[in-house]
Amino acid sequence: MYGLICCVSVMLPTLELDLDLTIRWLVAFLRDELQTRRGINHAVLGLxxxxxxxxxxxxxVRALGRERVTAFALPxxxxxxxxxxxxxxxxxQVQIRLEIRDITAAVDGYLLSEPDADPRxxxxxxxxxxxxxxxDQSAKLAALPIGTGNKTERLLGYYTWHADxxxxxxxxxxxxKTQIWAVATALGLPxxxxxxxxxxxxxxxxxDEGDLGIRYQVADQILDLLLRGYRDPALLERGFAATDIALVRGRLDATHWKRHLPTTAMISATAINESYLRPVDW
Amino acid sequence: MHSEYLELALVQTKPRKGPVAANRDALRALLLPLQAAPPDVILLPEAALTGYFLEGATLECALTREEIADELAGVWRSVSSAPVEFVCGFYEQASGVVYNSAIAVAITSDTLEILHVHRKLFLPTYGVFDEARFVKRGRRVRTYTGVRLPSAIAICEDAWHALVPTIAAMKGAQLLFVPSASPAREPRDGEFENLRQWEAILRGIAREHGMFVCYAGLTGFEGGKGMSGGSCVIDPSGDLVARASNFEAEVLRVRLDLADLAVARAALPLLGDLRNVWADLLRECDVTDA
Structure with missing residues (x-):
């Protein structure tokens, strides 16, 4: 008598990275894009x-050296x-200057005339x-501001457009986000x-998780599967809750516009980024 | 009488985005260390002297085969008077049509002979790639007589399709050059997945057909997409002979022992077996109803 063996493929693609290789690659990215391509040797970022x-x-710091990184706390x-x-x-820990610029006066200077502005x-x-x-500090220091937005918040639209x-x-x-945590651990951050x-x-x-209504560990897996082309039944098969899938898909679909440049009315046959196409490093 | 070795230099470029002329000095700087012991063949990556992702600027950066040959000869002659053969990926303009091509050109101090131009057949147009929008595809797989060995070229995705190297081998190629521009993706277990797949593919080609396979990978970041380098040479037994780094422009020198070809083909005569059944397979090639 023969037995019947059924195999069902419901594997989750891994989000695990080779952390050492990832870190070296990101350092190479910063050096290439800042120094080689733009000739800029100083980075500015908000901490x-x-x-x-x-x-x-x-x-x-790994890319440029600590003397060439200036961090700002902006409370x-x-x-x-x-x-x-x-x-x-x-x-x-990373031995860089931290300069503090309190933004209260600047923010309140505007909001004084908008007392009813809601928290958002x-x-x-x-x-x-x-x-x-x-x-402005980048202009002062002949530096370039470095972005810190992760893929999860970008995909969920959880940031301020033309800000973060x-x-x-x-x-x-x-x-x-879960990969950021792993990289942070590998970097030995506090x-x-x-x-x-x-x-x-x-x-x-x-x-974040209170605002979003979902844990990053779950959101990241769902986002990864959605981006790879899996549909809802495949996600349900892998044990994700329908409410979580709907939440993530809803935020993803509602925020595509935030991941693009402004929508521009096309008039000519040479519309920028439509017909006139040049890579960002041209 | 030819020596039993082929001296190869894989030149892993890191071009500034723009026309070939803007990268002359950088190429010369990479070639200068070859002055002391010039190789027989210098292999460069796909789009080696312009950058790969050009979008609408592809036409602006495209050269005729004569123009790229002149560029390579000009740079080499400023480095050495020794004869050399270049294999170099470039965007080719021919009669108003743009191709993703690679040229094989023999250069001496006073002669210049274009040996072959391969036009990429398989234009990746998925994911991060958009080639078919900007270039037309080639139609042929040809071999040419290189400095030591019958050779052929497969550009990047051409090599991912088993038929291209198979046809090249059946036409007599003993050495396959693979200029490539492969953006690094998925760093896992000490290697990027794209390079892990590349090595498996290249080793499979070499082992199945008993041929040398030489891969040159572009490096440098292009708008956040980091070209993964990893230039390498595989011997006819499918073993990795040497490999360059993932990150930087560099030159990898390799001496190929041509005796390896006969040894490998005797040990694993798959190409001969294929030749025996080729006619039968060709009759099975009608897949229109599949």
Missing amino acids: SGGVDSAVAAALC YRTSSPASLRDAQAVAD RRGNVMARVRMLVLF DAPPLNPLGDLF SQVISKPPSADLEADQT
């Missing part, structure tokens, strides 16, 4: 106290003091003022920065 900017800072009056302490801990609008103003500071995504270089934008709940720190007690 929030969170893990993303900590990883970006450590990578910049608003409601920002958590713990964030500033964590930012300082990161700066101390206030958060957007803060994010844009922070980027204003980083670009504004820097012309981003070493982290193709790494999911444990409290890696283990604390991620937060935009725009409001008291805010956390």
